[in-house]
Amino acid sequence: MSKLSVAAATSHTLSLTAMEEASRLGERTVGVDHLFLALVVNEQVAGQVLRSLGITLDLAHAAVAAQHAAQLASLGVRSEAPAPGRITFYETNDYSLNESACEVVKRSVEGKKRGDAAAVLREVVTEPSGLIEAVLHRLGTSPDVVLARLEEVTRHPARAQHSFGPGALSSSSEGFVPADVAQVWALLCDPARMPEWEPGTGSVEDVPSRATIGSRWVSQARTEGPDGKPFDVKQERRRAAVKLTDREEFSRIEWRFTWPDAPKSPMRQVRIDLEPAAGGTQLSLSIAWVRRPDAPRRIPLLRWLLRPLRRFGMWMQLMQLSGSISRVFR
Known part of the structure; x- marks a missing residue:
């Protein structure tokens, strides 16, 4: 940067x-x-x-x-x-x-x-x-x-960030949570607690009793902020299907979000790696938007022009996600 x-x-x-x-x-x-x-x-x-x-x-x-x-x-x-x-x-x-x-x-x-x-x-x-x-x-x-x-x-180099592979528009960042790994893991691995930390989630439905790789549930979008002001959420984006795609106890967790009412929308993948750190837990957060094969293709020049704006949007999403997790424990 x-x-x-x-x-x-x-x-x-x-x-x-x-x-x-x-x-x-x-x-x-x-x-x-x-x-x-x-x-x-x-x-x-x-x-x-x-x-x-x-x-x-x-x-x-x-x-x-x-x-x-x-x-x-x-x-x-x-x-x-x-x-x-x-x-x-x-x-x-x-x-x-x-x-x-x-x-x-x-x-x-x-x-x-x-x-x-x-x-x-x-x-x-x-x-x-x-x-x-x-x-x-x-x-x-x-x-x-x-x-x-x-x-x-500051003499030591930063560690490499996770990559979602070619074809995905992705971004990564670091985060810190003032709580131990077990507490943070208990928050992230429980689908019922997703509204506590995922900024766009207002409520969840069809939650499994224990989430394992492949588990699915439904997320309803948050429609107003803590101050009561309404969010402008498009009708087709108010319901998301969430799938747990990866999980390693106390170490790594990943979800995929899709929107059934907007079937050609890109899929959103979110991955969080956890590592014990002095005073709490260090997070490595990654997000990717993956285009569906049947989605209409943008003109290459337009894709190139929009790329910086989309990357900034992903950076904002990562900052909001990291901050939201941290606030649960502050």
């Missing part, structure tokens, strides 16, 4: 997660502390580094709250911060990054900096106010330790 693409993707995912974490505290303004919390659950090496140092989301929340309380106490103000609640970002509005958070993101793309999560982490732990430095000390580490570990980890 180009620097622009990496920076845009990272800014989007980190800002969104930071806003989600702010909403758990009943706040609407996102600061560097919320960016730090977002980095703790980030799937890139930045999050892996923080978690390898024993920093979990719960510990990070406690350290941030303790530091804010200490700052207020130094001014003679005694205040107890509320415990993080559930994510209400999707039911509320008017969120924005404050000046310090905006500066951190801006500095992460200056010069030769790539704008990825590692670049953002470097700026967060060295931000001028010293807030995150103090938080790190409460967590038993320091900016120097984080930066040294980050430098060490």
